[in-house]
Amino acid sequence: MQKKENEQSNRSVNRKEIHNGEILFITILVSVLMFAVIWNIVDFMLHEKEEAINNSFNPRQELLASQNIRGSIYSKDGEVLAKTRILPDGTEERYYPYENLFSHVVGYSTKGKTGIEYSENMKLLSSHASISNKIQNELNAEKNIGDSVITTLDVSLQQVAYEALGVYSGAIIVTEPSTGKILAMVSKPDYDPNEIAYIWEDLVGDETSTVLLNRASQGLYPPGSTFKIVTALEYYRQNNGDVSGYNYSCNGHFTKGGSTIRCYHGQNHGSVGFERSFAKSCNSSFANIGTSLDIAEFQNTCRDLLFDSDLKLQIPYKRSMFQLTETDNDDLVMQTSIGQGKTQITPLHLNMITAAIANKGKCMTPYVVDSLESATGSVVKKNVPSEETVMMTEEEAAFMTGLMTEVVLSGTASKLDGLSYTAAGKTGSAEFSANKDDSHAWFTGFAPAQDPQVCVTIIVESAGSGGDYAVPIAKRIFDHYFETNS
Amino acid sequence: MAHVISDLSKYVIVFFMALYTVLCLLSVRNKEDDDRDWIYAIQIICMFMVHFLGFAAICLETGDISYIIFYGFQQILLFATIALYRVIYPEVNKLIINNMCMLLTISFVILTRISYERSIKQFFIVTASLIVGLFIPYLVKKLKFLKYLTWMYASAGILLLTVVAVLGAVTHGAKLSYSFGSYSFQPSEVVKILFVFFVAGMLKESKSFLQVVITTVIAAMHVLILVLSTDLGSALIFFITYLVMLYVATRKIYYLLAGLGAGGLAAYIAYHLFSHIQVRVVAWLDPWSHINDEGYQITQSLFAIGTGGWYGMGLYQGNPTAIPYVEQDFVFSAIAEEFGVIFAICMILVCLSCFVAIMTIAMRIKEEFYRFIAVGIGMIYITQVFLTIGGGTRFIPLTGVTLPLVSYGGSSVLATIVMFCIVLGLYGVKEQEGMKNAKKRKRTVKSVREQERDS
8 A cells, every 4th residue: 555655656756847748738739730731731632633733834744645645535425525546657636526516515635725624634644444454555565545534414415505506605504403413515606626726826816715715614694684593582581481472563664772773675564473573584573672682691692602602613614703792882782683783603603503493402513524434444433423512491492493483384484385394494684785685695494393304504695585595495405305314 | 564563562552651650650559568569560561561662663663673782782771770779779769760760761762763873872871870870879878968068069050050151052042051072061950959959958057037048049149140041941940949948948838929929020021131031932822823933843842742642653653853852852742742642641640750759758858958858859850841841732831941861961861860869869868767766666665665564
């Protein structure tokens, strides 16, 4: 007993003599700092790596290209969208069998890189061929073949969308709401990536040319009446889900604070409830709704919908902007509520919001690369759908689906009514210049309304009204989709 | 065929490095010394596997068998180091020896890959340093007068730094070295050790305000000379080490906070005074817009790390020589590129484990002088690791510091090996104390027993 006590007192004396608190504190502090260094590296690897290594200043790309032949890019059903051919003289040439059809989404790989050629550059240049294959190549002094990219793109759907847009400038995106898979992505004007070396000087020389711009993800447009989706959602939220009391008597215009909003082509909608205001896209009624909204909460909702936010996209994109603050005057509030004002959106972002409504409020991250396969056919990496964010509640999504279905049944998108499927959507005619007759035609929607499988967003530049120019394109795409997927 | 084998071997190298690192952590957890022996044994196997696979890949990729001879010499050196230290100083910390040898192994492989000529030069210096180092633990234990030479350390240190600042050759904008034939000597590396001894000597004597002021003035002189010779990395290392030693000695947090405040202010002033600091901050904040000039080094470093990916490109598959000064300031990026980020992170953890081991030794030493030295050496070491890896990965601005034991540079590796051996010597000091305690305890136990018998 005594011995133990003795030892204990001995130890406590030691403790009194040595004060290790400071050293311990410093050791922990330094360890935390070193883990921060490690975390920074991991963060770089997870988020910035791709962009960094695809930089044209990275000399390692040439190194890989000298070791491996650039891999191919395929559609979802295995059609070749891009491949490298070896010419008789031994030089390599990138070949795009569909020429202009996939120009923006697949991109090009000489004269810089864009599209999938850009985002998957290093993967296309790296080889995961089987060991035996590599040994064989090494014995034959041949290069290894880089990995292939299998996309989510559907060739026939892309063709339908491409042809439907015709000679107009604009963009079309078709996605699967439940997964975020991009089935088609068209941007016009376009170019033939096979010819990029020859047309390069002309394209770059002409500073006003936007041919190389992927309008679907990088084009910022005024949303026009499609923004009433956001305004309607906000009104629904601020009235705790009860809009039944809303009524407005439209005589073709609405005036407040000295400025006036007019309905499209001066139409007179008469007495409208909330649902009818949306279906008929009544500007006066929505200007009226807008002036009743709490702007701070409106900003919050727009943030929920990923305005002014970074997206988790692999493809290059621009951020959409919601530009309205509490200090802005009535004119800007009313303009913004009907999608004019200073607010701008990309077609891809509008597609994401629409797809979220179709997917019970959950927005899936759009993606175009389904998987990577080695040249010998084994799967190197399979991309799985991931949730970008929850944009709204299931109840709110159901409410919005109801509103958008009514647009088809009795509103501005009635050209989609009476078909084998029930679509839901919203049209828009976005004015972009002082000339009131000039407008971009918008449509964004999905089908079938009750069990959404496909989501389409269309913008046709300088065409006219959405109902006349964008909805027929949507109809061709929906028709084709349900013909081939039934 | 050769290419395929070396391509596969990279995964195996990562595995052994990861295993080694896990064992580092396990050895800290295991309190019983006997249990640790098998840990250290497996660590040595891991180390030899990394070394073997690394050189196998080098031979296969270059097709030059003569590397085997070089490998043989390195093998002998590493084996001799591990064996001799164990035989001569059976009581020292084996984890520190293992870690030192592991970091040297990585250094041998990556330097051979980057520049054969330089790696041979480095090998000779490492060999000489390890031989010198072998005597150090003994000397530390025996030379008790070391703690009374306080002012000698300061005078010698300041003299060396001044001479180099005034006369020294101009290398990359910072005046850093004396040249002897093909070898150049960087006094600031050796002065680091003198500096730690000086601060420990001063603060051991007294912790009065006056003593603190005098010590601070002398320490500030070191830092100032280094700033004027534009060796910012070393200046920062001295500064941080001093603050921590002061804090540990006085146990007053406000010294630390005041020091950090003063350092922040000084950094702000220096930023506005020196254009080469501004350049580095610009390159840190936005390297991509300055990719061709200020940001060139850091972006090349990030390309290397990113392209290497988690498992690395494999030896000779990357392009590390695209980074300027890769074997000195950016050796971490070269390692990340060819061995992979997982391997590189493991290496950081090994460095951190060295630091923790040194600080643990410090905590066990009762005699203040040796205790402060352990803390000082630990801080010199880890600050260097932090600055070079943090700089190369864009966590902090670049300061142009080498990675101890791994980077190319004779003075640096010599100084680091000497510092590690001093710490091993301190371990001896601690054991002596421990034995005295044990004796004392035995004596008390005996007397207690006698008392019991008497009663």
